[in-house]
Amino acid sequence: MSAAAWSFAAGPARLPDAVLARARDELFARGTDGACVFERPFSADAFRATLAHARTRLAELLVLPANYRILFMAGGAMQHFSLLPMNLLGPTRRAAYADSGYWSRRAVDEGWKQAAVSVVAQPPAGAPAAPEILPGAGWPIPADAAYCHITPNETADGVAYAALPDTGAVPLVADCTSSFLAAPLDVARFGLIYAGAQKNIGPAGLSVVVVREDLLERASPDLPAPFSYAVQAAQDSCVNTPPTAAIHVAGLVFDWIADAGGLAAMAAANRAKAARLYAAIDGSDGFYTAPVRRDCRSTVNVRFHLADSVQDAVFLAEAERHGLFHLRGHPRLGGLRASLYNAMPMAGVDALTGFMADFMLRRG
């Protein structure tokens, strides 16, 4: 029985201990202007400095090319399922989407509300647990598509692209929510990247958009001002009051990543954690099963299950008694899932694999 408790939630997810400690110190201390972070007007120099710090730090981490802009926007990633077509669709109103699992299908569903959607890649029928992902050539992307949308890491399915697709002249657009900052990202390959904060960025209620400047010119002036990437870019993410405290905490997370060695260090640690957990699953002689094909496995959302779903329920209940929480799989997919974002230390993985070995010994 471990004294510590660990949350393996897919999101909101664990934040680094050092970030929580700094946030506790910084968010509530009233400054010389009588305001703490929660209370400071977004027009104040101190907040503008916080915003500039977060943007600069993130640009450094991403090695951001000069022709890209970073936006901090209120709300989560799902709104971008709709803001994307609002902002980027050209006169043909056509867009391409790759279907790699639950969240990319949610993006398709919202895309259809505004666009003629071409689904250019899909899991083969009858293989829901190990979708084919074809990042090479061969996707039938219409030449007049405004963009091609992918979900490089499927949080629910535990599926990840091993390599990025080549979409030619059609801008590649990606929901990077669960993979953002988990590894270096070749930003120049993308037209636009968006990510909800609550995995590797900071508190829920914030999202980040990284967009190539030329794509900002597509937005109609008739878009609602807070939903226009172009207006948000022109007004430095301050079209209206931004989620000021969440942006402050995001800046602390970016500091923590930089201090820990940047995205290459995050990727190395994430690979090591995932390797240890998948090894425990694959080495269990079938007691535990990882349903995702090895070349598509996510390093941050590790799916597995036991021989039958009744056993999964027993596992979950016992895991909680051992301090291991939020391991239930996505409701639509069932089974178990351990999310191992940047802030999860190896100690958490060891606590989980230790319990898994013990559980197998007793129940196997």
Next chain:
Amino acid sequence: MSAAAWSFAAGPARLPDAVLARARDELFARGTDGACVFERPFSADAFRATLAHARTRLAELLVLPANYRILFMAGGAMQHFSLLPMNLLGPTRRAAYADSGYWSRRAVDEGWKQAAVSVVAQPPAGAPAAPEILPGAGWPIPADAAYCHITPNETADGVAYAALPDTGAVPLVADCTSSFLAAPLDVARFGLIYAGAQKNIGPAGLSVVVVREDLLERASPDLPAPFSYAVQAAQDSCVNTPPTAAIHVAGLVFDWIADAGGLAAMAAANRAKAARLYAAIDGSDGFYTAPVRRDCRSTVNVRFHLADSVQDAVFLAEAERHGLFHLRGHPRLGGLRASLYNAMPMAGVDALTGFMADFMLRRG
């Protein structure tokens, strides 16, 4: 020279000391599930209890009629300038708006992007500083208007409605951002109320919608899911990850208001604070001037100015040296403004009026 510093910002605004103390205790403490408030998945029972608590407490404060629903949504009030017509416009695509100042005009500007807008009340020409507000009969509201929009308190102009208009069968819709929870509200008079959090509710990045259930039936299923009031109501404000920590803090604010005696107590305190500040202005023999007509004056955003704008700048600089901050008027309107929301104690007002008397003595 006071030892304390006070922020009179229009928003994000001061939070109650007791709320900041509870938030500091509660947000960062990891629970038995290994997660603190920032880290807890929104599907967890503990967050659902937090959400239910905030909703129940707010319903109690508002004495909410049974046929109204409360939504907690990511993002600020300005998004609702666009979500309102998206959700509420009928086939005539017509809506009525009363123009009472800067923020209602911003709502009109966004309304025009989707609706045929009828402006049913406007300040008389040449009287920008004291707009006529005509809450009685006589507004030329088209019978086929989907709603009539008002801004009961104009944060920038410092103008407030003395009474609500009678819009007949056309649902009254209100941007209550700066007046929400500052006084009792007769919810049954409204079809829909919305408010950004950063005045009297909690941290920026959250907004509250109070909507009469029958209006939810107007929403098209083609709306983006997170922007549909109907879908948010059906899914308990959890269409996607909500701003969990901001909702937690909002619940603490609702507790604080209830403990302090509810909305009637807030109103009494706000009236007393405003009366003291307006008395200092009106009793200055013209050294300070409040530009808003007495019967339209806001109790929460008090505008004033000196004889010339150069003097305003001197006042601002000296005020800061005396610990009085964020007193600059809205950039479009100039002058000075002191915002006195619920969390501003009388001690803050006294510090301001004390400085004003001293400044007048030295400069008058």
